[in-house]
Amino acid sequence: MTAAAGRAGFVPGADRSRPPAPGDLALPVAGRKLLTGPDGRFHRIDALPAGLDWVPLGTLDGTPAWAAEAAEAETLPGRWRGWRGVAAELPEPMATLAGRAxxxxxxxxTHRWCGACRTELADVPGETARRCPGCDLTVFLPLSVAVLVAITRPGRAGGPDEVLLVRHAYGPTQLWALVAGFVEAGESLEAAAHREVAEEVGLTIGRPTYVDSQPWAMSGPGTLLAGFTATVSDPAAEPVVDARELTDARWFPVDALPAELPPAYSISRWLIDTVAASAPR
Known part of the structure; x- marks a missing residue:
């Protein structure tokens, strides 16, 4: 057993030094869906038919996990589910594993062929990477980073602090969520937070404070969310919605938040709960 295999939680990896064992975790993937067993949890390798091309994902509480591409029409035991459903019902390490699958x-x-010379790529042993045997181009699993910002201001007339919540023009449009956006090349996380706030709601903020991060399979492969809190520079300023990415933006007292908030498994909700719990009443 490797050192990583003995660690608790989910540890990403690409160890192919041994084939899948019967008791290893198995995560077939069809498009944007994953196959779970009748109990809603992940299958074991020996519960699925032979012939799937298993790819290593890492370990979950020391147990190796594998993924394989399959067709939703294939006769496999269990049911196909989107990542959102898996994340809503299973513990966090399992949701992270599902996202990696x-x-x-x-x-x-989507990265079978070399983009430089069109030769078929080959796996790099021990890494989540593929290399071209023709020109030696190496392609790694891309990582896209996005920031979320929970913006607060002091309450008025001695009331509770307020947090800025927005409704997006895409995705779950009924939810009140946070200002968010992807980091550009050459940009720091903090700079991205300032830019996204200015672009989406026309506000300026003080220095953002990092809180937490979360892999987020809903926004595409390899997406990582970085969460921040920040205080608005001018407490009297009101948001001006960009009308392109957002449809609404409002200040809400932390003790009177709307019911339509992001799900509990999301970092957006973690940040909202953090500012609500830490604000003076």
Whole structure:
């Protein structure tokens, strides 16, 4: 057993030094869906038919996990589910593993050929990477980073602090969420937070404070969300919605938040709960 295999939680890896064992975790992927067993949890390798091309994902509480591309029409036991459903019902390490399965299988399907000389790529032993045997180009699983910002201001007339919540023009449009956006090349996380706030709601903020991060399979393969809190520079300023990415933006007292908030498994909700719990009442 490797050192990583003995660690608790989910540890990503690409160890192919041994084939899948019967008791290893198995995550078939079809498009944007994963196959779970009748109990809603992941299958074991020996519960599925032979012939699937298993790719290593890492370990979950020391147990190796594998993914394989499959067709939803295939006769396999269990049911196909989107990542959102898996994340809502299973513990966090399992949701992270499911997200990695989606990312790795999607990346392998879309990165089969060399973009420079069109030769078929080959796996790099021990890494989540593929290399061209013709020109030696190496392609790694891409990582896209996005920032989320929970913006607060002091409450008015001695009331509770307020947090800025927005409704997006895409995705779950009924939810009140946070200002968010992807980091550009050459940009720091903090700079991205300032830019996204200015672009989406026309506000300026003080220095953002990092809180937490979360892999997020809903936004595509290899997406990582970095969460920040920040205080608005001018407490009297009101948001001006960009009308392109957002449809609404409002200040809400932390003790009177709307019911339509992001799900509990999301970092957006973690940040909202953090500012609500830490604000003076």
């Amino acid at each position: 989606l990312a790795v299988v999607t990346w392998r399907r």
